Amino acid sequence: MILNLSEGKKPFIAYLLLKFMIFIGSDHAGFEMKEAIKWHLENTETPFEDLGAHQFEVEDDYPDIAKVVCERIQKEGGKGILVCGTGQGMTIAANKFRGIRASLCWNEATVKVAAEHNDANVIALPGRIISKEEGVKLVKLWLKTSFSKEERHNRRITKIKEFEKGKVHL
Ligand code: RB5
Helix, strand or coil: CCCCCCHHHHHHHHHHHHCCCEEEEECHHHHHHHHHHHHHHHHCCCCEEECCCCCCCCCCCHHHHHHHHHHHHHHHCCEEEEEECCCHHHHHHHCCCCCCCEEECCCHHHHHHHHHCCCCCEEEEECCCCCHHHHHHHHHHHHCCCCCCCHHHHHHHHHHHHHHCCCCCC
């Protein structure tokens, strides 16, 4: 049977094949972009959970949101999308969590490398640097791009995992 799927349904098919849940979160500076990403995920029936902020709150702190998202990925697997003003704070915070490979992404090239080379299980987007429409485009690209599984990239990721096992003196 040939399925005639619209472009918008492809992320849903990616979920059926890969079976991963997407956890999303933002601070106030990423709130609008997160809402746009949510809208896109809802419209493409892509399974996700919004872990906050649930309303615009100028005093919220990005590490709190990064923590909630990363702990869920540690427990349940899946992938994460974090948005703050520059994406940098979320990236720094997320990479403190064992098993998380968070990449700061701001254009197509950075998204492709994050997926194909770094096998990033979290992307962080800069809500104050790029438009929310660009943010949504980057999410679409990330969801359809897979890890290359090339030996050199596996080797490099294995070395990063060794840092987490305490095999190097930090
Ligand atoms: C919040 O004002 C801002 O500092 C934060 O969203 C983020 O850009 C930090 O990296």
